[in-house]
Amino acid sequence: MTISGNVSDSNWSVSVETHQIAGGFDCSIRLGHTTPEGTFTHEFNHSSIFPSEREAVLAGLREGMTWVQLKMSKTLSV
Template identity: 70%
Template sequence: MALSGSVCDNDWSVSVTTHQTAGGFYCSIQLSHNAPEGVFKHGFTHSGVFPTEREAVLAGLREGMVWVQLKVARTLSL
């Protein structure tokens, strides 16, 4: 069974799903936000492996929210 979680606001969202691997769990992260150019979507995998699914979900949500913050502040551009 995979855990998942999401956090959203009016202009952005972050979703996370866990996956089991040797030594623990990792997570895939999907994010989107409304930009003047249209809706920006991006997906990536967290680089860490965590001992529990709970830790993987929380780390993924944190990472996704930091990514959105940097993208909205135009610190990152893709």
């Protein structure tokens, strides 16, 4: 079974999807936010393996929200 989740606001969004792998679960993270230059999007996998899908999806949402916060504050440039 795959668990997915998303969280969004008017100008940003984060969505995650879990995948079963050897040793547990990982998740892919997709994020996006609107900038004056256009829409920024980025997709990556979480660097950790989790014992449950629940833990993987929650960690993915946290990681994605951190990325959006850093990108929107111009602390991170990708």
